Amino acid sequence: MKPDNFADRLCTAVQEKDSRVCVGLDSNVERLPKHLLAGSTPGRAVERFCCEIIDAVAEHCAAVKPQSAYFEVLREEASPVLWSVMRYAKQAGLVVILDGKRNDIGSTAEAYAQAYLRGDSPVDAITVNPYLGGDGVMPFIQAAAAEGRGLFVLVKTSNPSSGELQDLPLAETGALVYQHIGDLVAGWGRELVGEQGYSSVGAVVGATYPEQLAELRERMPQAPFLVPGYGAQGATAPDVAAAFDDQGLGAVVNSSRGIIFAYKNIDMPPDQFATAARAATVQMKDALNKAITEKKS
């Protein structure tokens, strides 16, 4: 990958597509249309499903986010299928964000960074868990800097129990844990700010917590946000409007099940899953753009 700035590449993708949608490839094999599984291995069925989804949505989304868990559950087949899908998405011109929430001590984090962020890997950015502190994150930042890649560090996650640790107030500063992590992420990203004003060190901030999303947008103005929790997890376009700046930049919003399994929600036949996914992507794109316009006016 050419060593330009990941954040600039993400901004450009958003502008060119006029879309802030990230399609989450949570390709749960148990929920795939049955016709894909007939006469196929589970892995090949997942691969075909993801590639057909990519073909259908590429015009209307800025990024795709393969969820590593739904590939790992394929066991021996996991990595051939994951890499095939990621390469396919890259060739389709999409920003590829691998959702692995990886984390380890420095020497091992270096191996993860080598795996996904260096050389001819099709991965533009990876999600990273901050529980181990800076030396577990630095190898990802170094790879991002050297190879024009990015990372999104978990700050405030979208799940119901995220507050069990993330919302606790700290004694020394009164800041909450997620605010403290947000400040660390802002500091880690300071050297990697691109021409559009955003850093290649981004943050995961859940759409299901709109107040914290707005507050973190103020607190870390240079971090691009990866915002999960839209759709199936309950968040709506007005919930996430605060993630964006006046130019409509600064975030991509992820929906997984709400797009890739849209055919189940709108009662379309399973073999129309790609058409349904495309329609759901356009609908989400338009809803986000409308919410951003309404926020400005």
Place this chain on the structure above:
Amino acid sequence: MKPDNFADRLCTAVQEKDSRVCVGLDSNVERLPKHLLAGSTPGRAVERFCCEIIDAVAEHCAAVKPQSAYFEVLREEASPVLWSVMRYAKQAGLVVILDGKRNDIGSTAEAYAQAYLRGDSPVDAITVNPYLGGDGVMPFIQAAAAEGRGLFVLVKTSNPSSGELQDLPLAETGALVYQHIGDLVAGWGRELVGEQGYSSVGAVVGATYPEQLAELRERMPQAPFLVPGYGAQGATAPDVAAAFDDQGLGAVVNSSRGIIFAYKNIDMPPDQFATAARAATVQMKDALNKAITEKKS
């Protein structure tokens, strides 16, 4: 896997081998003996290296801990090699602890649990990161309960910057973050205590922080500890003695580079790597047993 209790199985392995050693399979392809790489793919070289290590050390260690990152760096080859090595270790009678530090929201954590802790998976236990709170951990606990598996939740990690989050005091209770997580882990494990008094919900506590190790042993008496940081990271047998109870149970201590690449340290020829690893395992086993005996007297 038969639905007996993981913690009991770990205790039995320690007793039968009279060894508290866990051999970490951090099989960094760049550090492999060159003769293994000749005429082989990187993945096949890693597979052969790990299997020869397993043959050499199985008699003298209780567990092996494949480090997922050093397999993932093999990209397309990653999962076939990882699963082959894990199945080989299981057939050698070893407890298999997959070090993946996985974490995600509940529905996705369920996919990780399905991948590694259910059905005919050779994985006995997996490491889990607690940043997302209880609903990201519960799917692992449910799988552990249903299938006689276990998990080790990161509490206090061995790396230099672990304190950036883990050592911060919390405002409401004055507890440090790692103590708070330790209390959560102890609570999560209460229903899964086996006949030997330990839970299948364990904790990762770094050998490089001996005081915190001793304190956490008191604080969470039913959690088996997975203790990384021995050897290459600097910790010694007396540093980890506090992890064990009077019967010498309650923990396994991991060494990775210090064992699998021991031939480099003692200047043996590369084709003797397995012999060197076996010698290093015996040495570590004896050092741990001596430190435990000395603590008692």
